[in-house]
Each structure stands twice: as C-alpha cells, then as structure tokens.
C-alpha cells in the first residue's frame with residue numbers, strides 16, 4: 032500500500048521531468064540513420080533557407096520537424112574532397128584527397144586514386160556496431176587501386192553492406208542532349224573522318240590502278256588523319272559517357288552507359304527497398320543524390336514545373352524524391368526511431384551555364400560558389416537534422432558546424448567510438464542539437480582549396496563575433512564579375528590573389544563578405560589576424576604528409592582498372608526495363 036502511495040507522490044516529479052524533454056531524456060540507443068546529400072545544391076535554393084519561388088515542401092518539412100543549421104560548412108567546395116571529409120570526419124588533406132594540381136576531383140572510374148583503405152568511414156564503424164549499412168547514389172571517391180576487381184576504394188570496402196549507384200558522378204557527357212557545343216564539335220569530327228576516309232579510298236584506288244600520280248606515302252598520310260579524327264570523334268562522343276556514366280550494384284556493373292531518364296526512378300526504388308528490407312534495424316542509409324548536378328536530366332513529371340527553368344525543375348524533382356523517402360519511413364513506422372540528415376556537398380555551381388541557360392543554383396546572400404576555396408558561397412550549405420522526440424522541432428542554430436561533424440555524431444549515436452589513432456576534425460553535434468550546450472566546439476575552421484589553405488574562420492567565444500581571414504582568393508574573370516566565368520571554374524593555385532595581411536571580414540556583421548576590414552575601420556584588426564594566424568600554424572602542425580590521391584598518374588584513365596560488364600573493352604549492359612521506370 033505504501034509503495035503505491037510512493038508512486039503517487041512521484042507523479043508531480045515525473046511531470047516536471049516530462050516537461051524537461053528533450054534535453055534530459057536519455058537518447059534511445061542505436062537509432063536508424065538516413066543521411067541525404069544533394070550534389071551542387073546551393074543554400075539559396077531551398078524554401079526553408081529563404082527561397083520563395085522554388086518549391087521544396089519536403090525538405091522544408093524536415094526543417095520544420097527538426098533543426099536547421101545556418102552555418103553548416105563543407106570541408107571543400109568541390110565533390111571528391113568534400114565527400115572524403117564527410118565520410119571520415121577529417122580534412123581532405125589528411126587522407127591525400129586534397130589535390131596539389133588543378134584537377135581536384137576524380138576524373139575517371141578507372142583512376143587508381145581514391146579514399147585510402149586505411150581511412151575509416153562512419154559506415155565502417157557502424158557496421159561493427161551491428162548496423163546494416165547501405166549507399167544509394169553517387170560515390171566519387173574511387174574504385175580500384177591495382178587491378179580491375181580489387182575495389183580497394185569501393186563503398187563495399189569502406190563499410191557499406193550494399194551499394195547501388197554510380198561509382199563516379201553525373202557529368203555533362205552522361206546526357207549529351209543539352210551540350211550543343213560538344214555536339215557540334217562531334218559532328219565536325221565525324222564529318223572530317225568520313226570525308227578523309229572517302230578521299231583516302233579514292234586516292235588508294237587511283238594509286239592501285241595507276242591513274243593518279245601519287246605515292247603510297249600520301250595515302251598513308253590521309254590514313255593517319257582519318258585515324259586522328261576518328262579517335263577525336265570517339266573520345267568526344269562516347270568515351271567518358273561509356274567509361275564513366277555507369278551504374279553498379281555492389282561489385283557488378285549493371286548499366287553501361289546509364290540511361291539517364293530512368294536513373295532517378297531506379298535509385299528511388301533502391302532507396303525505398305533498402306529501408307523496407309531493413310526496417311527491423313538498426314540501419315544506416317546514405318542517399319547520395321545525383322541531383323542537382325549537370326546535365327540536369329529531369330524526368331517528365333517535373334520538366335517545366337518550376338519557375339526556374341531546367342535547374343529549378345531538377346531541384347523540385349530532388350525534393351520530391353526526399354519526400355518519397357520520408358514517406359517510406361512514415362509508412363514503415365520508423366520516423367520516430369530514425370535520425371534524418373540533409374545537406375549538400377558544397378555550394379552551387381554559379382558559373383554553370385550553356386549558352387544562355389543557367390545550369391547552377393543560388394547561394395543566397397553568400398559570395399562565390401563551387402570550386403572557390405574560401406568564399407562563403409562555396410562552402411556554406413544546408414544542414415538539417417530531424418529526430419522527433421529526441422531533437423527539438425523547428426529550432427534554428429547559428430553556430431559554426433561542419434559536414435565533418437556528422438562522422439563523430441553518427442558514430443557515437445550508433446554506440447561506436449571514433450578512432451583514437453588519428454586526428455578527427457569533426458565534433459559530436461548531439462549536445463548542441465539537443466540544446467545542452469550553447470556553443471559548437473569549433474572555434475576555428477579552415478577552408479582549403481585543393482591542398483592550399485585559402486581562408487580560416489574564427490568564432491570568438493567572447494562576444495560571439497565571427498571573423499574570416501582570406502589568405503588567398505581566386506581572381507574573378509571577366510573583371511567585375513563574381514565568379515570565374517571565362518575559365519568555368521576558379522583555380523586554387525597559380526593565378527590567385529595573395530593577401531598579406533589577409534582580407535578580414537566580420538561575418539556576423541557582413542555575411543556577404545562585401546567590405547574587407549582595415550586596421551583603421553577595425554581596432555582589433557591586428558589582434559584578430561594574429562590570433563587566426565596562430566591557430567593556422569597550430570593546425571598545420573597536426574598535418575602529416577600522405578600519398579596524394581588526385582595527382583598525375585593517380586587520376587589517369589587506366590584501362591586495366593575499368594569496371595566493365597562484358598569482356599573489356601566490349602562493355603555494355605542495361606538494367607531490365609520496368610513499366611514504372613520513368614517517373
């Protein structure tokens with residue numbers, strides 16, 4: 032009897048405890064995790080980040096039901112290094128994924144560079160914690176090292192149980208429809224090939240019958256020309272498309288080359304079926320979307336649907352796919368046991384255009400975009416976390432956070448431990464997301480362009496001022512533009528502007544980096560700059576030289592590494608058609 036009374040007396044206390052939710056509730060062990068990464072999506076492209084004309088209701092819903100980060104920073108402004116850092120929680124320079132040359136991403140499925148096998152991804156750790164791990168979509172951090180099937184950099188060697196998608200990335204060549212310039216060039220090559228071949232045949236005939244006074248040498252010269260034009264035609268037409276635009280399931284090539292109009296629905300089907308198959312959990316699912324990268328091949332239902340042309344249509348298609356995945360979680364009753372995360376690998380590709388058609392998105396009020404090491408537009412991306420009942424709904428956090436933080440966050444939520452034998456640059460976000468601490472652990476973040484450190488930010492604990500110093504910035508072209516329109520993408524090395532003292536901005540006052548400060552306009556100029564320089568030196572001391580994965584021979588097409596369905600070089604296969612395959 033007295034026990035019952037005691038229970039009764041506890042009620043008020045329990046009520047108080049309930050009101051303290053969510054900060055004081057224990058975190059349920061081993062939640063499912065769905066990590067969604069868009070490709071080349073700008074922070075200014077989403078409704079929940081202030082875009083009133085693009086419709087992204089599903090991602091907006093995620094933000095409403097979860098936490099939206101306003102200062103979520105990619106470790107690099109271009110795919111391969113940003114993704115390597117995301118997977119490992121380490122600056123790409125630590126794994127050799129920061130290039131010393133102008134080529135900053137893996138260019139070939141058959142290149143030998145990639146995420147080294149001794150790097151540890153969050154998938155590998157969660158796999159050891161009993162998770163079923165899956166990746167659907169884009170990988171872009173390597174396939175093989177020495178032989179066609181060693182798959183040393185492949186997702187299945189980096190902690191994923193299941194992979195369906197493209198080992199490289201989408202690129203313009205995968206869907207040659209919109210690339211009129213390239214098409215015209217191809218047509219010319221082909222015309223020359225045929226004309227020269229005809230001429231050669233006629234000359235050879237003339238020489239054989241003795242009716243033309245020419246030597247076999249001349250005929251041979253024509254032959255060489257034919258070959259050169261043929262090779263040019265072949266490489267410009269089918270080469271990258273044939274070797275790089277491929278789909279794999281686990282270790283097998285399933286489609287070579289991809290039929291792009293079917294790809295989104297194939298990937299969506301794979302995504303929902305992975306979740307359904309593994310609903311007993313726990314699972315980690317990384318949906319690495321092919322949208323919104325060029326060539327922006329968008330399925331019928333979304334073409335012409337947006338107010339922002341081809342690009343807007345593609346964003347709306349991407350949002351719809353996110354919605355389908357969320358709906359699958361709802362239908363399977365998984366929503367409350369699942370942490371969902373949404374981000375983009377880096378900022379929008381502002382120079383992207385063909386003729387007058389813009390192919391890139393919007394980085395909102397932020398300066399610059401994809402490929403620029405330091406300017407905010409290249410690295411500040413959407414960041415949304417949702418876990419109903421555990422993370423508060425509708426909160427917005429302005430603290431500096433990094434895509435690298437996802438690594439320790441998901442590792443620890445999954446019951447694992449981050450590796451102790453190496454530097455991990457990401458920080459566990461859970462206390463910040465749950466409101467248990469006011470500040471993120473990142474006092475400094477470093478902004479690399481390839482292997483060059485272009486800028487660093489300092490979030491000053493006292494007074495909460497946010498500074499950014501640029502040591503090097505790209506030289507924009509044509510003059511007066513913001514972007515490297517003449518080159519297509521800004522370089523990191525060589526032709527860049529060096530700043531000593533660095534260009535200093537106070538992002539908390541000037542988020543668009545419009546007006547650099549000077550010792551005259553900012554009394555603490557020298558103190559701030561020297562504090563940032565000191566932190567930079569301390570950061571550099573933690574770096575150790577590692578083999579470069581993206582330079583020279585590591586980033587060449589090596590026929591003996593080429594994934595192929597069939598017997599090389601006669602590769603080719605298609606996924607069997609499905610009535611619902613076109614969205």
Ligand SMILES: *[C@@H]1O[C@H](CO)[C@@H](O)[C@H](O)[C@H]1NC(C)=O
Pocket residue numbers: 075076081082083084085339342343391392393395
């Ligand atoms: C919304 O996105 C489109 C497409 O990227 C862009 O053109 C437009 O400027 C954006 N609107 C805002 C308010 O950022």
Ligand SMILES: *[C@@H]1O[C@H](CO)[C@@H](O)[C@H](O)[C@H]1NC(C)=O
Pocket residue numbers: 367419420421
């Ligand atoms: C999921 O969690 C939310 C927030 O705690 C709660 O309101 C809702 O009822 C839960 N749904 C289910 C199906 O348990």
Ligand SMILES: *[C@@H]1O[C@H](CO)[C@@H](O)[C@H](O)[C@H]1NC(C)=O
Pocket residue numbers: 147149150453576577578
């Ligand atoms: C991985 O191996 C490379 C080269 O063998 C080495 O330099 C690097 O330090 C290793 N990385 C880790 C995290 O052990």
